[in-house]
Amino acid sequence: MTSQIKARFGLRLLATTALIGAFALTTAAHAQTTNAPPPAPTVRTDVPADRPWMDTSLSAEARAELILKEMTLAEKLQLTFGYFSTDAKWSITPIKNYVFPKEGLPYSAGFVPGIERLGIPNQWQTDAGVGVATQTVPEAARTADLPRGRTALPSGINTAATWNPEVAEAGGAMIGNEAFLSGFNVQLAGGMNLMREPRNGRNFEYGGEDPLLAGIITGHEIKGIQSNHVISTLKHYAFNDQETNRNQMDHQIEDKAARESDLLGFQIAYETGNPGSVMCSYNRVNGHYACENDWLLNQVLKTDWGFKGYVMSDWGATHSTTQAANAGLDQQSGWAFDRSPYFHGALREAVNNGYVSQERANDMAKRILWAMFEVGLFDTPVKGDQATTIDFEKNGKVSQTDSEEGMVLLKNTPGLLPLSKTAKSILIVGAHADVGVLSGGGSSQVYPKGGSPVADEYGKGFPGPKTWYPSSPMKGIQARTTAAVTYVDGKDVKAAAAAAKKADVVIVFGEQWTGEGFDVPDLNLPNNQDALISAVAKANKKTVVVLETGGPVVMPWLSKVGAVIEAWYPGSNGGEAIARVLTGEVNPSGHLPATFPASLDQLPRPVLEGDPKLDSDSHPMSNYNIEGAAVGYKWFDKKGYKPLFPFGHGLSYTTFALSDLTAAAEGKGVKASFSVKNTGGVAGKEVAQIYVSGTGWEAPKRLGAFQKVEVAPGESQSVSVTVDPRLLATYDSASKTWNIAAGDYKVMLATSADDIVQTVTVHLDAQTLDVRGK
Template sequence: MAMTRLAAALALAAPLLLGAAPRADDWHDPALSPDRRAALVLAAMTREEKLAMVIGDFASDQVGKPDAHPPAAAREGSAGYVPGVPRLGIPPLWEADAAMGVATQPTARTSRPAVALPSTLATIASWDEGVARAGGAMIGGEARRYGFNVLLAGGINLTREPRNGRNFEYGGEDPLLAGRMVGAQIAGIQSNHIVSTVKHYVLNAQQTDQFTLDARIDPAALRQSDLLAFQIAIERGRPGAVMCAYNIVNGAYACENAPLLRDVLKARWGYPGWVMSDWGAVHSTVASANAGLDQESAATFDAQPYFGAPLAAAIDAGQVPAARLDDMVRRILRAMFANGLFDHPVAIAPIDTAADTAVSQDAAERGAVLLRNARATLPLRAAALRRIVVIGGHADAGVLSGGGSSQVHPRGGSAVKGLAPTGWPGPVIYLPSSPLAELRRAMPGVTIDYLDGRDPAAAARAAARADAAIVFATQWTAESQDTSLTLPDAQNALIDAVARAAPRSVVVLETGGAVLMPWAERVDAILQAWYPGAGGGAAIARLLTGAVNPSGHLPITLPRDDRAGRCRPFGGAPTPGARFTVDYCEGAAVGYKAFDRDGIAPLYPFGHGLSYTRFAFAAPRIARDARGLHATTVIRNTGARTGAAVAQLYVERVGGGWEAPRRLAGWARRTLAPGARQAATIAIDPRLLATFDTAGGQWVIAPGRYRFRIGASSRDLGPPVDIVLPATRFGA
């Protein structure tokens, strides 16, 4: 048997070794399908080689394990490494953590400088799939040039818990918006012939006790919310891998959850790629393998290695079918072929920092949301101002970024040194793009002073002497810890003091998600800049001065208090480390849907975003053709300057029966000159008109009347247009 395998391997490798043209049945032939090529390679592999492909190593030194060192062939400072099979030409998997760029692990001996995108939530706020794809292409290109062929990107988990420390990495609160935008980012990453993941599958909605949290939710509600977001992202981005989460879902760990992995992801959706675990998310051999986990990532993070030798023993004992190991490896190989890892091997090359920073800055400019602009305070006009005071937020040095495994390290390190925590999930990093310096550059005739904001009384005195005061308010959030919705370090008191003293007051928010704003109606303008990335300082200055017209819209609801829109208390296990249950009682009514259902007024609604011009939207015309149902509207710029509008289409089922009064059904973003108008057609995904029947495994559109409205947010909607739809059932 061994000689037969060796002969087969040599026959497959001969064209590569001798430079001959590939045969019709040769896996080197790029004309063959990824499935066929994977099958041919799989047939030549030994069992030992297969077992080595389904278990990975950490590619860096590991905190708390001084004797655990990365393999020599790994990319030091990165997240993961899976050895290849040199005799068959199978490349290793070099894996880098990512959300906003190529990350470096905190235990690395030297950091890997890379260009940071704005937070994922900021990209989602652009409502522009082109922005998401361009950002993905940029970070995927940097990953490739650093020698990585797997990027652990594609965070999409819905914002069920506004305190979640990783919300800045994720896709907001609506499944359609999150799915389309993250899918576009994944497609951009993979355009570089590398693999992107989509993660964390599923219901990874808080950091507190996430390893022991049992997320309980009605299966139909899950299909209509978080799983729908994943499904749309997978359809549009075609990620090579899905990363399963730490938490438990309805009684079973996410990485050994057969209903989610085997039944929904692979059987129902026909997902052809592989399922990798999160780092430390595996708890079994037999249950995980049979449920659909294909690869154990960085086994030193788990209580013990569960694949490798234990998997071989389980196969020998008949507990795991031998065919299951073949399926695991085939899926990995298939994704590698589909994304060009064989035909376009990665190679170290220089990074074009200036070009990549321009991509990041563009995303920051399009994703920033102008929340308030009383008295037309913005844009700041140099001709009308003599003195401005900028206060707080280390705006003299740089812009804040989020912490944890996704942390991108800029060249030269943080612009602000020594901020705690310096260890995991830190260090706290300010990217060296100073809003103060950029404002001074943009307004050379205006005196612009800076105060650090530690003394509210001094800040108020400076604000009273200036024509306008700009307070930069920041909140650092990170993986492994949840946060408060209250700004830290007495910043609310600082903003209040400045607002009372300044002739004009502006607040710029650099936060990972929602924060409470008790001062919102006392300040003149609020710009939500999120974590704005490598070009963030320039982006903020251009937005404040009007060189760029704000066009972002909220991908989350901003509440008035920390209880609004939530049906459960927040917390962790009564005993640390104990398994505990969180009832996701809101079901599919995430975010704005719960606010609408319960009649709660938000501070700023989902979809909200102001501009320096004005737009009008015509009532939609609903039509059906061979492509399906779609809505057409006309967008007009009724103001005095060019700007981008986002026409948001919402649908209601007249008579109720849904989780909430209305759902986002689609949108169109258009840039228009003053006085211009443009028609926009919005395709309507039929799943947004349906509920999920778990017994029948189908989507069901109930017969009856459906009401469509176009508007600028979920609470700013135009006149209704009703249509009657027949009963319809369609597959999952």
């Protein structure tokens, strides 16, 4: 969500006076005889006679229908209009015509009033995918007296790098619980956009470049959040894959390519997580804004996939009333960012005049109510701010586990990592590693309790402030070694190199801050850090580089350093996580969820499309048909490019042997079985990857399945996985079917997209599957 920070406070917000009304009830069972006729509807004695929709034995669909019959048109439409909910006192300058929503929670993303007389709860909305974010201005956030400090997960791309759905779901459950205890029942999480553009400033929020991996990981995050009776979104739907001109850019892509790439990722995430809401994005797709795009919303999402929940706009992504409503938008969110309150009086007028049908108005309200019943907003209502009950220590460990499992060991010279216990001196250089770890910027920003240990280095407002979590890698290393550990900031390259000569081991921390609202100009580390790393590595061959970045970066110094770890943005306990991995307390097991290019020349669009100086009424176009469905490693395979590091790559402090691959047709897909053996000396986790190859595809191969396997030294584990039939098929737009051609298919066992260990061939008969892959 969000555009420029000033937009948050320069527009009028309407006041609301709705109050909470909800009831928590238990489910009663009813008896049923085997040969008896179908029983009459159960009569719940604990259900208020005037509120039959509070019967929890009924489906969410039935409950929504019951309450809808009692609602006036004004009440139905009230659910479709959301307010921004940040207190004006945090404004940079005094604000006129600003009315804070009466029941809203301050410093939060939004508020939608409920209906007191019917017991429909208010919707309190919070950003975002890595925790309970706080919407405020940098001047306030720089102080230690923050409105709200919460636990931050590592970045979304870190969670994708775990390749572990259980870790993703546990993280989602943790931040969903903190949202609930903070008084929120809607969380704007579930970032799923594929990495078509590695310079995208929001890649850190998302799940990488592959639809299967990103869809499964995102879906499990959503499941975790919603297990706390908090609605999660799935966003940003769709093709919001860059920040430059995000409000104007028109991404062109054919239906077939879309269904086999980004939309397949969203479809898998939806099937896995069952989100209550989908958030449509800022950009245009094939000529129409995503939030008034009939193809995306009505045809693909609601008809083809059968989505029962509601579509909410991103903050500032609504552009019309009748067109948006008829094209499938159900809720205008954070209207202060839009040019007009399109779904307020204008929508009621459009319904009264027949431009939007009564049936459509009912459908909009019903979808919102369905999600509220399905996730449990009626039956387990939030009880206001209960932050004093949050177990920050426990939640920090959840975040730490995510960080440790997602950290990727990219390179390691034997004997360098884990850090030798014989080292007498360790020098740490750069990135404020003496006091904390970096986080990504924008609306997803989760502020730490007590404030950032580093003053804002951005200083330009949104998406700042540039924030660090007070978890020191240096202190974590000091606690785990007897070596003398010292720190230099690296601003003086010569001084850093001189200090490096005197140390047994050097650890250089490289950082790349990315955030919402801008894309990075290239993939180099900014602020002369590449030169710093080169100079330090020249002075000391035992140089380890730890990267805190939002996504892929190039490494002109790679051959000079001894080891490289990609730590992403590692979250609230990131310093501890980094220290544990460097010292071997934790064996790294992350694998890349995205290809690291060797240069920008290898990308489908070496020059980023869209002039950032264009005005808001411009209409630049971006051609996603260049690569079509061949995103990421598929593009590299298709073109024969050798990346810096391939998709799926990740090393360990132990070694593994993958063998005994067998595969056969099973059901509508393929079942593959294999063995994973730990051939090294310490316990570790391997990510075994199955790729499949057919004819007439967008690229030579696709990721078909994966499994993260933990194995003790000398032990073996047998693994079986199933390949989704859609990953063996091509999509036909005319018939809306997935079609598996008769013939031979290669099934490949691998440790990365570039490291195929074993290949077998499977013959498949021709099959036609429906639009949902059934």
